[in-house]
Each structure stands twice: as C-alpha cells, then as structure tokens.
Amino acid sequence: MNDVLLPLMLGLPTLGAIGLGIFRLPARAVGTTIAAATLLIAVVVTARFDYAAGGRPQDVVNVRWLPSVDVRFHLGVDGISLPLVLLTALLVVLCAATIRDRLMMSVVLLLEVGMLGTFVALDLVLFFVFFEVVLIPMYVLIAVWGGPQRRPAATKFILFTLLGSGLMLVGFLVIYAATGTFDMTALARAHGDGIAASTQLLAGTLLLVGFGVKSPMWPLHTWLPDAHTEAPTVGSVLLAGVLLKMGTYGFIRIVVPDLPSGAHDLAPALGCLAVAGILWACLACLALARGPHADLKRLIAFSSVGHMGFVLLGIATLTSAGLQGALIGNIAHGVITGLLFFLVGGVKDRFHTSDVTELGGGLLAKLPALGGLLLVASIASLGLPGLAGFWGEMLALLGAYSPASGLSRPLFVTLTGLAAAGTVLTAVYFLAMLRRVDFGVVTDRWRSERIADAAAVDLVAWSPLVVLAVGIGVWPGLVLRVSESAVRGLLG
C-alpha cells in the first residue's frame, strides 16, 4: 500500500545534506550524484504515472505520525504536482553541477527536500513543515554567498516569507477547525462542503496573503527584486524556478479546491492584484531597461513578478483554461527564468558586472554562444508563440476573457485587456534590454579583453532548459496532458 519512492526521493537529499554538512566529502561529485539520483527517482515516478488517473494521488504514502493532533505523514503525486517535481529535481541537478563549496551543496540539497516535500505533501501540516524547511537554507544561501547588499536582502526575504507562512498556518487551522481534518485529499473531495461561506472567506484571505507573499503577488512582492539581485546564481535560479511556484501551487492545490466559495469571493481581488502586478512589473522593467543603471538580475527579477502575475490571473479566472494556463505558466517560467538567471550568472562570471550600461553592448558579437542563448531565452520569456512562455499567457488571457460563471465578466474582460497590454510592454522592455546588451558593437572597454565564451560544459548544462523551452512551446501537451484530468477534479 505504502510506496517507497517518494520517501526515498525526500530521504536521499536529506542524507546528502547531512553527510555533506558533517563530513569532508568531495562536494561536487557527491552532491551532483545525489541530485541526479533524486532526479532519477522523479523520472521513475513519472514513468510509472498513470495519466488516465492524473487527478488521483499516486505513489501514496499515508502513515500515522502525530495522532494527538490528527497529523499524518501523507505523500503523493498527481497531475498537478508531477511537472513541478520534475522541474525541481532537474533544476537542482543543473545547479549542483556548478557548486564547488561543500556547505553550499549541503544547503542546496536541504532546499531540495523542502521544495519537493511541498509539492508531494498531502497533509496541511506536513505541507506547512516542508514550506518552512525552505526558508533557512534560502536565507543562508543569500546571506552567505550573496552580493554586497546580501544581509538586508536575506533578512527581508525571510521576514516577508515568514509573515506569509504564519498567516497561512492560521488559515490552515481555520480550515481544520471547520472540517476536523488536515487531509488535503479529503478536503479536496469535500469541495468546501461543511465550511460556511464566511469561514471560507476568512481562511481564503489568510491564505491569499500567505501564498501571495511567496508567489509574489503585488503589493507583497517587494522582497523579491532585492533577494534575486543579491542571491548567488544558484539561489536566483532556485528562487525563480521553484520557490515562487510554491505560492501559486498552494493557491491551486489548497485554495481553489478546498475553499470554492472563498476562492470565488476573492477571485476579483486576486485578478486585480495580478494585473496590477503585471503592469507594475512591466513599468519597473521598462524604467530599468531604459535607465542609466540597470542590473540584469534585477530586471529579470521584476519580470518574474509580471510572469507570476499571469499565473495568478489564470488562477483567478477559476476556469479550466485559466488553471491549465497557470500550471503551464509555472513550468515555463521555471524553465525560462531559470535559464535566464544561469545566463546572467555566466555573464557576471565573465565580465564581473551585470550592469547593462557597464556591459555596453555587442554581447552577441563578442560571445556568440552566450549572447545567442540570452537572445533565445529573452524571446521565450516575452512570450513568442512557439516557445514555452506563450502558452501560459495565452491560456490565462483566454480564461480571463470568459471567467467562471458568477464572476463579473466586464471586470475580467477589462483585466484581459490590461494584461494583454502587459504582454506588449513585456516585449518592449525585453527588446530594449537585448538592444543594449546583445546587439550593437562591443565597447572599447571589453574589445581588447579576452573573454571565454560559454564552454561545452555550460552548454551541456543549459541544454535541457533550452530543449524544454522549445519543446513545451511546440508541444504544450507535454504538460497540459498530465494536468488535464487533475484540473477538472479541482473545479469539481
């Protein structure tokens, strides 16, 4: 009955983190092997996955843990979590391959435990525990290996996130008080039965703030640009690639199915905040891309706020199309922004700056491979059809154009229009950034300097992300087919 795969998937990185933390093992070899083995387990889980029953948790582990407080050790994957599990395991392998420091490797593996655990937990308290496991490692990653302003950035990150998760816990407990269970599968099955509308609204509001901080939702996003700018490359990649998804995953996994009437009441507010985030991010990026001192990492961080805005808008529509868009948007953003942060990290390693003005221009001429990949990734990020970024935005807009019955159509059509304007602005600032960094002639400062282009090792490391960005773009069914039946189950 109980399957060993998921505990193994969580146990392996845990052991790795402890082992690397205590013993002087060769960091890169051991860490990458463990991360790869974890990915292998995730692949086995995928291979065994029954797509016809994607709405049902599979590889389930469900054992008594703390009967005194009704908490069970309950794990499982379904069509919603499976793509995120794979993405997480993949990104950690790619990150691990670049890490030399033993303690940093240990911290990243610990981070992996929290991230994977959040996606496979099926008990609210267990979910909360894994959600919190992520905080300290990410704090350490930023505070120890970050940029010059790392301390305030790390502190801001952890305080914001903890505020969110504290309120989230109260939200969970409100749900528990009303239903008497922490079991996420039972709650999703009940579909809000037995929870009064006012209670749903209360719990939903608490969770909106909790998950909103993590997602991040405007105006709770202010920790994100600082954290991204100061974090080391590995931290930025995992922060954008996985951590932000934990927030939107929480919305989809808990708020939408468990509190349907609360979600319905909050949907207009969520939609408005999402679109505000999209436009806010676009304007901030535009100012950065055209301003005198633009940090590439900061620009990409702000663009994340916009992209996650589309994901939140998709959720706010409460339609099958919107939720599908949110899920594929999650994956696409993880792949593309992960790649962008790797590339910017590569630029920073070579030029020792990520300031647009200092870089000058002509990256494509100076370093064709790196510049070319930056071009591809940016275009994917701005949502060009045929690449992964397109589908999430398209489906979110489609969902918003005809939102779930009972939601105000005029409001959501207005939001569709505003968000569509956001896609145009996104294209504008990405192209402005590319024009200043990628195109043009190499400035005098860098012309005479010999700078190595991306090495074969780097290209191998980044290629899975490029392949996925193109693959999902050409064949979105790769993700959509997995989540299809699960999404139908969510909306009941």
Next chain:
Amino acid sequence: MSLTQSIDYAAISPPLIAVVTAVVVLLADLFVPVRLRRTLMPLALAGTLGALGATAWLATASTRSTFCLAGGGCSYVADDFATYFQIVVLGALVVVLLLSVPLFDERERVPSGEFLALLLASVSGMLVVAAGRDLLTLLIGLEVVSLPAFVLVGLRRGDPRGAEAALKFFVFSVVSTALTVYGIALIYGTTGSIELHHIARALAARHEHAGAMSATAAAGVVLVLVGFAFKVAAVPFHFWAPDTYQGAPVPVAAFLSVASKAAGFAGLIVLLVVGFKPYADVWGPAVGVLAAVSMTVGNLVALRQRHIVRLLAWSTVAHAGYLLVPLAVASKDLPDGVRATLAYLGIYAAMNLGAFGCVVLARRLHPRLAIEDLRGLVARAPALAVAFAFFLTALAGLPPGVAGLFAKVVVLRAAVHGDVTWLAVVAAINTVIGLAYYLRVAALMFAPSEAPDTQPMSERQSTPVAVGVAIVTVVTVILSVYPQPLLHLATTSIV
C-alpha cells in the same frame, strides 16, 4: 472521626525525596571535607533521578490522592496533570544541575552545598504546586518555590549585580504574593472554602441563584490571576524578569525561566480550570489580552537587546504569552486548550534549557555575553554554534528546529478551535517578530569574524555542561522528528 490523618507517602514521594535530598546535601556540606565537596552535585543528581523515577512510577499508576477532607476533596492529587508537570520540572532540574557545575569553581565563588540544597528545596515547592488542589497548598507551594529562588539569584558572593537582581525579584514576588493572598481571601469570603472543587460548585451555585456573578469573587479571581501573571512573567507584570535573569548565574536564570515558569503555569491552570471554571467569562478575555500583550511586548523589546541573557529573558516573556494563548479559549473546549499549553510547555522547556545551556558554554569564551561577541562563533566552537543556532530556530518555530514549529501549531490550533482566531493571528504575526531577533543572533554566529581572532578556546569546556546540553539537544531533535510521545503525555485531564 479520627483526628489523625492518614497520609499516602507514595503519592507525595517526589517532593518528599527532593526535600530529603536537600537536607542530606546541606548536612553533607557541613561534614564532608572540602576536597570531597565535588561529590555533592552527584548526590543531588541522584536524588533528582530518584524523584524522577518515583514520578514516572506514579505517572503509570492510577491517580493517588492524599490529605483528603472528610467531606470529599483532596489537597494533594498525583494525577496525570500533576505528574506531567513534575516530570518537566525534574527533567529541567537534571539539566540545570549539570549546567551548574562550573559555578562551584574558585572564580565564581558559589557555595555548592547551599546552592544545591536551595535548588532542591525550590523544586520541592514546584512539585507540590503541580499536585496541589486547594488554595492554601498552592500558595504555600509557590512560596516554597520563591523563597529559595531569591537566595539562588543573589548567591554569587560579592556580586552587586546579583544582589540587585535578587532584591528586585524579591520585591516583585512579595507584591504578587500579597495580591494573591488578598484574592484568595476574597474568594474564601464569598465561597467559604479553599478547596477548588468546592469553590467551583459554590461559584456556580451563586451564579445560578443570583443570576449574576459576585463582584467580590470576580475581583478575587482577577487578583489571583495577577499574582500568577507575576510568577510566569507575563506583561505587564514582567519587569523583574530581564534584570533578575541577567543578574543571576546563568543556570539559575535557566531554572527560573523553565522550572519556575512551569510551576506558575501548573498553579494557574489548576485554579482557572478547576476552581474558577464558572467565571470563565471573566478570566477568558483577561488571559487573552495578557497573552497578546506579553507576546508583542516581549518580542518587540527583545529586538533591541544587546546582551544575550536579556534577549532570552525577553523571549521567555514572549513565550509566556504563547503559553497563555490556548487558555484564552476559556469555556469553549478548555481541555483542548490545556493540552496545548502543556504540550507547548514541554517543548519550550527543552528548547529554552538548550539555549541557556549554550549560553553557559559560550560564557567560557565570552564572559561579557554581549550578542556582538558571538560573531564568528562557528570558527571557534563549531558544535556549539550549530547547537545554539538549532535552539534559536526552535524557539523561533522554524525548521530545522521543527519541535518549536509543532509547539506553535499546537497552540494556534487550540486558539482557532476555541474561536479566538484574532489571538491566533496576533501570535502568527509575533512569530515573525520573534524570528527577526533569533535569526539575527544565529546569523551572527555564522558570520565571518571581523577582527582576526587571537583568542583561542581559553580553557577546556566543562564536561557536565556539555553533557547537559547534549541531553537537551537529543531531546529536542527527537521532539522535532516525532513529538507524538510528548503530545500523548500532555493529553491529560485534571481531576
């Protein structure tokens, strides 16, 4: 009617063993030669373990009562509730004894015989409070807790800070006792009884009869509550705590913050739940406000502390607030609230003792104990830094200190369950403030030291202290992975 009362010595064996050990230690101190003074601590430890064994036996056996009145009602009841507190207190004493060993060396000039005897005497009072079921037993128990504690705080010879701390503690404590006594007098005056079950019945009967609460009894309830709020250092009755903790030897501060607070909570819970149950409408909101204010003020002031013991002192004020939260549910599902407070107290005892134990170890390296001194501790004492950071995250309620997180979950769960969601939200926001200062200290220990550190480990660490810290570390790690046994133990009912 027989005039001699039969006493069940088995029921009162834990406090009895503690008192006997205290006397033996004191006498031994007089008669053993100076070079054998070091054997006093093992003697006290053996007595404590004996009492712990007796308590464990009582915990497995059925409830025993003694000092019973002819009309029903007993003054001393060794039920699950009592044994739970006794185990927490005695467990804490084992650790505190181990932490105290460095106090007895030449430099600290703390007389070991007196110290150990006073510690055991104070503990005997706590053991009585946990099992006391009438107002006078509780009051006498509390005084037995406090009187030796005043001396313990100021026992370091020729230390003006210690004397000041002891005086402050004394004055505050006496005032709180006076208030409690006055409250007890008012309650006795209205109900005509000091036995808690009688009081509950009398209050309920009056309530039904008159259709309203007696203002005199309500004032008595509030006054007794204020007296206990002093004992557990809840805001606004907390002013003694930071100065007393800072001035006292660190193990004594640990003892006060864990064992003394536990005794205060034991008495408070018994009074509220058994005696004053009909007046839940009076004390419920009052406890809620005390909890909210304690958490918020404790955490906010802790943010600005520069001395590690003061920081921990303010943090214990905040934790008194968390401990009060589940009691604020008052009449709605009170047993659940009591369970939550008990569970939190058990976990809090382990993690707070751990933090204070780490301070004792750190004191060898940095006698001033300024927080800034801890910078780069990881380079000088890696194991200590990791353990300290672990306990701080546990107090903050974050992984890897998952024990603290469970504690918070249990407390918030009771609050939400009992319809005091507003208090749960206040507590949740307070965890963020708490994190800010715990994390600042933890991060500092792992930050690179700015000045090149010329001062190596000045001397060998004391082995007993290390053993004590190791014990609480193991306990906290176990509670982080599988707290079920503790949560199960806390599932008691008060008879």
